[in-house]
Amino acid sequence: MPETIGYQQVCGMLNAAAGQIRKNHEMLSRLDSAVGDGDHGTTILRAMEAISKTVSENPASDLKTLFSTIGWAVMSCDGGSTGPLLGSFFMGMSDGAAGRTELDYTGVVMAFEAGIAKLQLQSRAQLGDKTMMDAFLPALAALKSADRSRGIKAALEEAAAAAAKGAEATRNMKARFGRARNLGDRVLGHADPGAVSVSLIFKGFSEGL
């Protein structure tokens, strides 16, 4: 019997991710003051509170509807580019989870892969551009290459560690997108708040399972 995760586990992961952002939103806004306009913490918190609220309203019993409801809720919360980007990610996860009530290891990887693919339709950012992709892409790579026999939670922990490492690496990057782009060398030494948020979300995912 292979290990799987279902609706309740996914809700737990989402709630824990929201909890991580709730704990860290002030730090995220301070990070954004160095590279943007200082509101990333507020924005990402709004998006994650929308997720918590959606989860608590129990909008569906299937994963596809859960993720698409969350995607729409995130996009509705007026978060500059964060809303459409993170919203697209969950819309993509909805496509990736279509037709499944439980996700096995391969299903988890497929859902994340579909989420990130949808996100990349909206953002042309690549690895090294100092954006949330610098956390998303290493996390996905880690999920794909993790030792499956250790289970989904262990793989998510590896993904979270890879995302954190990716976010940390943005310190030494110049920005090619968003408001930070215009700052040139002045952003060196400051981590990208979007990448740090994504690493916290993955940390939440792994803790919530």
Add this chain to the structure above:
Amino acid sequence: MPMKKFINDPKDLTRELLEGFAIAHGDAIAIKSEKIVCRAKPKPANKVAIVTLGGAGHEPALSGFVGPGMLDYSVVGDIFAAPGPPKVIEALRLANRPAGILFVVLNHAGDVMSANMAMEMAAKEKIPVKLLLTHEDIAPGANAPAEDRRGLVGAIALYKIAGAAAEAGKSLDEVYALAERFSNNMATLAVAMKTATHPGSGLAIFDLADDEMEIGMGQHGEAGTGPTKILTADQTAELMLSRLTAAIKAKAGDRLLLLINGSGATTLMEMYIVLRGCKTYLDAKGISIAAVRCGEFLTVQEMAGFQMCAAKLDDEMLACWNAPCNTPALTVA
């Protein structure tokens, strides 16, 4: 240090400011579905609608320009943050009409992303809408790629010109062509002198030393071309206007629209002195000012500084600029 602003819970800023805006201008505008500002009396559906979107915190922009002769709908985001695609598609559905919609978006990452997603949905629903991105900021260089150049206060002049053409019954293609021509003939530079507080977070949106100013600073504290020592009004006017006129290739005999747009904490006194400096500079070049406005149109909280927008006008643009409009923030009788 607590922020010195007359606000309530920062979470409620946008909703509360729109409620106040509706009380102040209830005869002219109405709020639909919380964050969509529309005219109190809609324009007939046989005329092109003009729709825009953008974050709050820049009052009177952008919703202050909703009204006869200018915008039909403005979709408001949170402070300095684009509205999400769901709200944008809702506004496009409200504006939907056989004559079509001109959708004007200022080039900022989040705004463009929401606009593009809403445009995809609109295409599926067969809503006739054309998107025009403004990107007249020349801080990264007049020849920098369009996606690097931000949309600044020039969009408001564009609303005026496109709005007049729509009001006159021009087709969507005609309104778009005129708006695009105006867009291609305008340039804006911003200068900042003192930072502003983000009213949501209470944090300064950028740092600038006491004896410095920065030309090219965006309307959210995005960096410009680097800080310099403070210059006089005349020096600043000349420095900015020489770059602007070069960018739009203005030459002797040309007629300009000139906007001096205060960012929030720069006094009208200063703006008039700068405008005087602009006139001196243009007179010497034989370029005339055919249209001018000096005041606060698109602000950045209590940031000190201003945006200077120059555009080369032809007869049609000038006629549209002079056509009547009646909005909370701009009236031409």
